[in-house]
Amino acid sequence: MDIEVLGALSVREHGISVTPTAPKPRQLLALLALHADRVVPVSSLVEELWDDEPPRSARTTLQTYVLQLRELIGEALAQAGEKGVTAKDILVTLPGGYRLNTRGGRVDFREFEKQAGAGYRAMDAEDFAGAARRLREALSLWTGAALADVTAGSRTGLEAKRLDEARLCALDQRIEADLRLGRHRELVSELTVLVNRHRLHESLHGQYMVALHRSGRRGEALDAYQRLRTTLVRELGLEPSATLRRLQRSILLASPETVPARSAAIAGQPVALGS
Known part of the structure; x- marks a missing residue:
């Protein structure tokens, strides 16, 4: 599964989009994607979707949204002809929460953090040409504001802000490296x-x-x-x-x-x- 959040949300299984168009399931997928390969507690998902005023049916409705996401994942698996793996193996129910498994797929914000980190280390070593190159590669992963097309709740909003700040920090350091290169x-x-x-x-x-x-x-x-x-x-x-x-x-x-x-x-x- 490949995940992109550095711009519009895009989640693909075998190159096939599993990103829903409906706002709430999209919001749910965004939070799961931001914590890919990690368990997201049900309480966090409920807070994301309804803030401090969840309906009495919140958990049941959340399960419905999870089923909708699994349907999209299942369709992608079927189109790709993958056997032996089900949607439940990718969007996993665990005690207290859910986990979106990438199975080694590409996650753009983690690639950004890796490249930016290499750039910062190059800056510390006064390798300004290397820093500029690494930071430029990191910044090239961005296509717009983080989760630009997602109606953000409290948790995705905070994560999007953190990513945007990280982008600005990388940009600042890339410009300084370029200044030092004349x-x-x-x-x-x-x-x-x-x-x-x-x-x-x-x-x-x-x-x-x-x-x-x-x-x-x-x-x-x-x-x-x-x-x-x-x-x-x-x-x-x-x-x-x-x-x-x-x-x-x-x-x-x-x-x-x-x-x-x-x-x-x-x-x-x-x-x-x-x-």
Whole structure:
């Protein structure tokens, strides 16, 4: 069974979709997919589907949704001609809950976590080319916001938010790796979109400022700082962090070649990346 949640939900058995169209069964499958190969307690499934107000028939209705999912899985197994395996072997009933067995299939968010982890380790080892490559591979698995087409309950909503934050973290590190490789001119257009999408994200704004300044656009880099400061003060009542203020001062005083990279700025150590 192959699972995709980094965008629209897609669950396939032998390449055949078993993703229901009805909202509640789809929501149920999403939570099972997020915990693939692990038992999900009935209480968690009920909470996901009905929050704090489950109907008296919640458990019976849940069983109905499970049967609907098994019908789809059974049809896929029949189309694939697989014998000796039933839908109950894949969507398993266990004491207190259910488990969706992937049987070694591809799970996109686990592949993302594996690739991103390799990228972070490469960053720690200062292998910036390797980090950029690994993180770019990890990010290529995404096709949109996590579970973009699922009506999320409390549990899938929390998991989707966690995955989206992990994506943003990987993106942040990939951009830093590219900055350290001197790719600032290539990054300006991408960062222009990102800082407008994430108007309060200081790290992305800092990277944008570095990329602009190293591209000879000092005034625009300082304007980006002022826009962020205005937004932070207006919406949160906060000033930019000390790290970002140091970066602004560096841009005011330094040439493009001596503006510190973001992580070096945190440590107070300017790093020349080249023009």
